[in-house]
Amino acid sequence: MATLSLRDVHYSYPDGGGAALDGVTLEVEPGQLVLLLGASGCGKSTLLRAALGLVPHFHGGRLSGRVVTAGLDTREHRPGAIAHRAGLVFQDPEAQLVMRRGDHEVAFGLQNLGCPPAEIAPRVARTLESVAAAHLASRDTGRLSGGEQQRIAIASVLAMGQRLLLLDEPTSQLDPQAAERLLALVTQINRRHGVTVVMAEHRTGRVFAQADRVLVMDAGRLTFDGTPGEAARHLAGSAPWLLPPVTQAFAAAGSSDLPLTACDARTLAPATPRRDVPDGMPGAPAVAIENVHKRFAEIRALCGVSAGFGAGEITALLGANGAGKTTLAQIACGLLKPDSGQVRGAGVRGYVCQNPAHHALRETVADEVAYALENLGVPAGQRTTRVRAELERFGLEQMAGRHPRDLSGGERQRLAVASVTVMRPSLLLLDEPTRGLDGLRKLELAELLRRLAGDGAAVGVITNDADFAGEVATRVTTMDGGRVLADQASRHLLAGGGPFTCQLGLALGCASLDDAVSLLTAAREPSHV
Amino acid sequence: MSPLPVGLLCGALLVGSVALSNPLSVAACAIAAAALLWAAPPPRRTYVWFAAATAALVFVANPFVGAQGLTPIWSGPHIPLLDTEITQEELVFGLAAALRIIGSSCAIAAFVRLADGDRVLSAVARVAPRSAMIAALGSRLLPTLERDAEGLALAARARAAGLTRRRQAAALATPLVALSLERSISLAESMEARGYGSGTRTRAPQQPLDGRERTLTMIAGALAVAVAGATRTDGYRYYDLLDNPFTGAGIAASAGLLLLAVAAIWTVRWPR
Numbered sequence: 120m121a122t123l124s125l126r127d128v129h130y131s132y133p134d135g136g137g138a139a140l141d142g143v144t145l146e147v148e149p150g151q152l153v154l155l156l157g158a159s160g161c162g163k164s165t166l167l168r169a170a171l172g173l174v175p176h177f178h179g180g181r182l183s184g185r186v187v188t189a190g191l192d193t194r195e196h197r198p199g200a201i202a203h204r205a206g207l208v209f210q211d212p213e214a215q216l217v218m219r220r221g222d223h224e225v226a227f228g229l230q231n232l233g234c235p236p237a238e239i240a241p242r243v244a245r246t247l248e249s250v251a252a253a254h255l256a257s258r259d260t261g262r263l264s265g266g267e268q269q270r271i272a273i274a275s276v277l278a279m280g281q282r283l284l285l286l287d288e289p290t291s292q293l294d295p296q297a298a299e300r301l302l303a304l305v306t307q308i309n310r311r312h313g314v315t316v317v318m319a320e321h322r323t324g325r326v327f328a329q330a331d332r333v334l335v336m337d338a339g340r341l342t343f344d345g346t347p348g349e350a351a352r353h354l355a356g357s358a359p360w361l362l363p364p365v366t367q368a369f370a371a372a373g374s375s376d377l378p379l380t381a382c383d384a385r386t387l388a389p390a391t392p393r394r395d396v397p398d399g400m401p402g403a404p405a406v407a408i409e410n411v412h413k414r415f416a417e418i419r420a421l422c423g424v425s426a427g428f429g430a431g432e433i434t435a436l437l438g439a440n441g442a443g444k445t446t447l448a449q450i451a452c453g454l455l456k457p458d459s460g461q462v463r464g465a466g467v468r469g470y471v472c473q474n475p476a477h478h479a480l481r482e483t484v485a486d487e488v489a490y491a492l493e494n495l496g497v498p499a500g501q502r503t504t505r506v507r508a509e510l511e512r513f514g515l516e517q518m519a520g521r522h523p524r525d526l527s528g529g530e531r532q533r534l535a536v537a538s539v540t541v542m543r544p545s546l547l548l549l550d551e552p553t554r555g556l557d558g559l560r561k562l563e564l565a566e567l568l569r570r571l572a573g574d575g576a577a578v579g580v581i582t583n584d585a586d587f588a589g590e591v592a593t594r595v596t597t598m599d600g601g602r603v604l605a606d607q608a609s610r611h612l613l614a615g616g617g618p619f620t621c622q623l624g625l626a627l628g629c630a631s632l633d634d635a636v637s638l639l640t641a642a643r644e645p646s647h648v
Numbered sequence: 649m650s651p652l653p654v655g656l657l658c659g660a661l662l663v664g665s666v667a668l669s670n671p672l673s674v675a676a677c678a679i680a681a682a683a684l685l686w687a688a689p690p691p692r693r694t695y696v697w698f699a700a701a702t703a704a705l706v707f708v709a710n711p712f713v714g715a716q717g718l719t720p721i722w723s724g725p726h727i728p729l730l731d732t733e734i735t736q737e738e739l740v741f742g743l744a745a746a747l748r749i750i751g752s753s754c755a756i757a758a759f760v761r762l763a764d765g766d767r768v769l770s771a772v773a774r775v776a777p778r779s780a781m782i783a784a785l786g787s788r789l790l791p792t793l794e795r796d797a798e799g800l801a802l803a804a805r806a807r808a809a810g811l812t813r814r815r816q817a818a819a820l821a822t823p824l825v826a827l828s829l830e831r832s833i834s835l836a837e838s839m840e841a842r843g844y845g846s847g848t849r850t851r852a853p854q855q856p857l858d859g860r861e862r863t864l865t866m867i868a869g870a871l872a873v874a875v876a877g878a879t880r881t882d883g884y885r886y887y888d889l890l891d892n893p894f895t896g897a898g899i900a901a902s903a904g905l906l907l908l909a910v911a912a913i914w915t916v917r918w919p920r
Contacts, residue, residue: 177837199846207841213792214834217842218784223766230850231843239850261791275842416690454805470806476830477799480823491807524826539807 120190122283122315123147123170123205128184130165130174134525139165139174141339143184147317147332149282152309154326154347155319156354156361157336158557159529163319164210166336167285170317171207172198189282203232205283206276210291210528210555212268213474221263221271222247222256228279246278251300265292265473265551266440266583273301277308284308286318290325291554294439294583296618302326321557324363324586324622327351328379335361351377360558364586364635365626372639384626389642405430405546405577406464411457413446413601420446421457422601428546428577433568435592435609436581437619443601444581445473448548451579466545467495471535473550473581478535479523484515487523487534491542505541512567513537528555536564540571547571548579553587565591589613589621589630610634649916650861651763651771657684657868657912658759664875664905665751669884671744672893676902677875678747680909681754687913688761695757702753703746710742711735716887741886762916767855774851785835789828796827864915871908874901 123145130140139162147153155163168174172193175182186193189204206228209215218224225243234242247253252270255263260271269292276284286305290298302325309316320326327333333350335343335358343353354361355370355377362370365384366377378384404427413421420443428434428451436444449455450462452470469491472478481487488509492502510516513533518526523534532555540547549568553561561584568591572578582588588595588609595612597604597619605612614624623635661684664677682699685692712730717737724732766784773780800820809819839845857865878901885891 171841173837173841177840197846198840199843202841202843202846209834209838209841211834214831215838215841217835217839218766220764220766223770227844228842231846233848233850236850261795279842449802452806454802467808470802472799472803472806474799476827477796477803479826480800480804480819490804490809494808494810524830535803542808 120149121146121187122149122151122189123317124185124187125166125169126185128169128182128186130169130182131180132165133179133181138339139180140169143339143341145334145341145344147283147315149315150309150313151315151331152306152329153315153317153332153334154323154330155317155334155336156323156350157319158358158559159555160527161336162339163336164287165339167207167287167317167319169193170283170285171205172196172201173207199231202228202279202281204281205285206279206281207285208273208276208287208289210287212265212272212292215272216260216268216275219259219261220256221252221258221260224260224271225275225278228275232279242278242280246274249304250274250277251297264440266294266297269293270297270301277304281314283315283317286316286320288319288321288555290320290322292440292551292583294437295585297440298322298583299325302329321553321555321561322584322586323361323558324365324381327363327366328383347379348377351379358559360562362558364589364622364632368623368627368632368635368639371632371636372643374639378626381622381625388627388639404428404464405466406451406462406468408447408451409461409463411447411450411460411462413443413450413455413457415446419601421450423460424598424601424603426451426596426603426606428548428579429594430545430577431572431575432593433572433578433580433591434594434596435588436579436596436598437583437585437588437612438598438604440583442598444598445550446601447598448550448579448581451546452548464546467542468546469539469542469544469548471539471547471549471552473554475528475531475535475555476524478538479531482522483520484523484526484534485510485519488515488538488541491538495542509537509541512540514563529557529560532556533560533564536567540567543574544576546577546579548581550581551583552580553582553584561587562590585613585619585621586623588619589623590632592630595619649762649764649864650855650857651759651768652857653861653864653868654759654763656865656872658755658762660868660872660875661758661909662752662755663872664878665748665755667879668875668901669744669882669886670878670893670895670898670901671740671747671884672898672902673878673882673905674744674747674751676905676909678751678754680905680912681751681758683909683913684758684916685754685761687916688758690761692757692761695753695760699750699753699757703749706749707742707746710745711738714738714741716741718888719890737886737888737890740890744886770851770854777849789831789835792831793824793828796831797824800824800827860915860918863918864912867908867912867915871905871912874904874908877901878905 125143125145128140128143131138157163169186170188176197188201191201216224217227222243226239229239247256250270306329308314327347330347333347351366359367359370369377376387378387407427409425411421411424438444450457452468488506489502568578592609595609596606610630613621613630614628627635629635661677661681668674711734715731717735719736720733722734769780769784800823881897
């Protein structure tokens with residue numbers, strides 16, 4: 120019997136929008152690892168909610184068809200009953216944490232399931248250990264970083280030990296090492312313990328080849344269902360941005376063999392003399408930070424940090440969760456005062472917050488974008504023109520009259536960026552801008568940041584997504600424990616084999632998709648044969 | 649920390665601040681409670697401001713609302729409803745009242761900052777599980793609300809908004825309410841997804857006291873006994889004339905309270 124079965128499922132949310140699920144039919148067999156792909160707002164999260172019965176029991180709306188999860192029909196059983204057999208990790212970790220302490224949070228679900236008290240503590244300890252979060256057991260969940268919260272959220276569901284695990288972008292806030300560990304753990308749970316896993320994910324580099332099946336959704340419909348190899352061939356022509364970076368590179372270079380992992384790509388890549396392109400001179404720093412220290416109560420967030428954001432450059436700030444990246448960015452933008460040290464620079468500085476919901480202050484999307492211009496005193500006529508242009512640039516023109524809170528996660532993220540870039544800042548810093556963005560939107564964002572840098576702005580991106588950093592950054596600054604570890608041209612750090620190496624770097628020794636395609640194309644030309 | 653030793657310690661200081669009458673003993677309780685709050689993890693500033701402001705208000709207002717004491721210090725002009733004859737007894741009584749406020753406020757604040765909220769609620773849950781869950785959610789949502797307010801203000805300032813405090817509050821109120829509603833819905837969904845309300849919940853296993861907590865329980869017990877003993881020998885009078893506070897019993901009680909408080913603070917700060 121299938122662990123998860125959907126038969127001709129149609130669903131619309133009660134707000135009267137279009138069909139969130141439109142005739143989805145699907146059977147997931149026990150022990151499968153299924154990867155769910157699709158653009159932001161295509162219905163992946165709704166499908167996962169439907170599997171747990173939250174749609175329609177919690178959200179309301181109109182559902183037709185039949186969903187059976189681990190033998191329970193969601194029309195007859197509420198999510199509380201289904202929770203004994205299936206667990207769901209939501210996209211936003213902060214919004215799902217109930218208790219104040221990490222270990223109590225993990226115990227919460229076990230208590231709800233009526234787990235014997237003597238079993239709770241050892242299971243909590245074991246699960247926290249398995250997600251490398253044992254040190255977070257006694258910490259206040261509200262004061263953890265996004266990545267730490269995500270680990271606790273995942274542990275709180277893993278501890279319940281259900282037969283079906285539903286994961287909604289579980290690595291969106293994790294640094295590369297933590298994401299690697301988590302995906303290894305999910306694979307291990309799936310392979311060793313036979314737990315069925317359905318995972319929606321935008322960062323497909325690590326997980327694509329591990330999946331037994333790949334499902335692709337578009338506008339509420341299931342448009343593809345096949346093996347990873349079949350999915351790679353299917354998507355190479357229609358939606359390559361859903362594929363891992365190495366697969367995208369080979370597809371763009373016209374290769375018929377499409378590798379799914381960095382390892383496969385290395386095998387397939389023709390031997391090519393690497394072109395050693397000299398580093399360009401760093402641009403004049405729009406903002407320079409000198410020997411800055413910052414402390415929050417007992418936590419030393421920055422310890423003598425010196426860094427710069429060069430005009431015309433895109434600098435990626437990489438580092439483990441809690442390394443001090445956000446503090447550095449806020450100090451650079453004048454939003455935080457350093458305890459000591461200096462920040463030099465002039466002009467308008469823009470900062471896009473980590474949580475896009477914080478950029479929803481007004482009643483409509485257009486007003487939200489206009490907010491910064493009103494604050495800067497831009498005349499009404501110019502304001503309208505600039506707002507319209509910005510909405511078009513971010514693909515938000517159709518949503519101009521909607522409330523910002525009615526947008527999907529990815530759309531909110533774009534709005535947050537648009538609401539700041541409309542100021543045309545000389546320094547723009549974005550804190551985790553790719554959270555919740557699909558591959559296509561990431562490429563668009565990368566293009567936009569390149570254009571802003573091309574216009575002379577200094578752009579900084581705090582990100583855990585090494586592939587995105589490789590795509591967009593010209594320089595990379597890595598941080599750990601409130602200190603700068605390295606500050607180099609991006610290809611050295613992201614393609615050099617270190618802890619922040621992106622997938623293209625591992626496979627082909629280059630950081631961006633364009634470089635990889637050039638390399639592969641050049642290798643196929645006669646002169647290189 | 650476990651609510652048992654912390655509750656016993658803070659409760660003893662609270663009772664001492666309110667029940668003892670010798671100003672020396674009251675001052676000892678206030679100093680001990682303030683030092684205990686200092687030893688607790690931040691944030692503490694709001695509690696300190698509240699205690700200091702209320703205490704200052706009481707100290708300043710008491711001589712003008714009381715009409716007792718036989719040792720006048722200053723007489724002012726006649727003002728209806730106010731007693732403008734200030735006596736030494738009124739001043740000392742006002743000072744003792746201010747110290748009582750500092751002692752009791754700091755003891756309560758120290759409990760809030762030192763006791764593990766989840767363990768407090770787990771204890772309450774044995775009697776009233778639903779109320780404890782509501783309190784648990786409230787205790788988690790309030791700091792979240794505070795952080796959201798900071799986040800919204802940050803996002804506004806990042807877009808060149810020069811927000812004064814009043815305007816800031818007004819501009820952020822609506823999005824903050826909307827955000828908190830969104831959060832509460834997400835939280836409710838997360839709870840339902842993890843089986844909340846699906847049947848009988850297991851009670852959380854009670855966490856045993858560790859060495860530090862056991863030591864603190866013994867010190868807090870001794871402090872409670874000391875406070876109980878001090879109330880028996882304490883017969884201080886403020887009116888009509890002040891008694892001498894420097895009696896053998898008063899000095900011994902104050903010194904004992906302070907010594908035990910120092911031991912308690914040392915135990916609280918003792919690294920695990």
